[in-house]
Amino acid sequence: MNRVQLQGYLFVLITMCIWGGFTILSRLSAKWHIVAWDLTALRFAFAFLILMPILLYRRDYHFLFQKQSIVLALVGGIGYCLTVYSGFYFSPAAHAAIFLNGFIPVCTALAAWLIYKQPFDRHMWVSIGVISISLIVMTYLLLMNSRQPFGVGDVLFVLGAVCWGVFSVLLRESNMTAWQAMCSVAIWSAILYLPAYWLFIPKHLAEVDPLHIAIQTLFHGVLVVIVATICYVEAIKRLGAFQAGSIVTLAPFIAAVLAIPLLNEPVSPAIICGLIGIGIGALQPWRWLAYRRKQPI
16 A cells, blocks of 8 residues: 555545544434524634635635536535434434435435436446335334334435435536635535524524534534535545545444433434445445455556
8 A cells, every 4th residue: 555545545544533423413403403494504703704815815716606606505514414413313223324424425415417308327227226126125124113213314314415416417517616616615605504593493503402502513524514515625636536435425424323312312123224325326346346356467
């Protein structure tokens, strides 16, 4: 392993820790009674305070006036955060791994097909088949043991996957760099969301422990928005999009398993089946094996 690859795996490890922590901390915010509206405001307000002075100092803010900057913020910023954070308020972390992270590859492929008429490749058809079978088996097991197998949180996670899928496709087809996309999402989300939040949305931060507010603000406003994005891009530069992306995708599933003892999350044969099956469908290990065979010895 050369130095460049070692750096790439280090950036992957940092990204995995943050993305895995996103699952744990988002679920923990619900237990701390920080509602989705407040958490979204904290995330974008703090990121705005950090990024906007940097852009003004560098005089590098012209990309913010592009139409795609606003669209990316509405879909990948406000839409994604409100649906996902709300989902964690209703459902455990394992459900997020299944219905959010498991559906992101499928929703991305569907968005590419609907928006740009890009056909599914063979790997995506196999992935859809694996995910579909897993959902059928999981649904059957849940129906055998529960009258309400699915809830509002699961629907919100799927909507979050749709938002991220559309965001990924629009970003892929844009001419924006990772830095520009990150700044566009953070800054325009703050500009569009915070006034509406301040004027019309009930706030509950006065009822929350200040330490909990500080932890969530620093994590979501700095680590998730800024650090994870930069590390993920640097990992892709050194390892390639497929290799870096495949490894990082493991993070939410590992976090879902850790949430069981850490947050006393419920577990059942149905959830285990869903995690394994949809994890395989999302990670697409057959592509990894094909990738490894193509690499020179």
